[in-house]
Amino acid sequence: MTKNLPDFYMMVYEVVKKIPYGRVTSYGAIAKCLGTAQSSRMVGYALNNCHHLEDPIPAHRVVNRNGLLSGKHHFGGNVMQQLLESEGIEVEKDKVVKFRELFWDPIKELGF
DNA sequence: GTGGTGACGACAC
């Protein structure tokens, strides 16, 4: 309600909230799913607002193309890593170890 | 309408 946020943001949240437990995805994958592959930066920009939202956005499951926890700094320290490890995702050096295995492609999974 | 910014991606060294 009171979606004062741009539709683009909502699109991002919709996809992020569809990420299954114990899985991760990349900003580029989401951007591509939205049809704006070149706007991968906007995905992170949108997630920046997720903290302002009341809905629990599992933004900690979203990492960059290298599987690096680029947004952990925005979570507030190692909170992002803690959440990932809580889901059984191994994180080392601020990056997902088996990122390639745990990678969840919204385009493929959503049948895009 | 213009300019600056950004939780990225791809390319080059």
Place this chain on the structure above:
DNA sequence: GGTGTCGCCACCA
């Protein structure tokens, strides 16, 4: 494989 640089589009002042 790691680091640095450029480019991309959408949002905000």
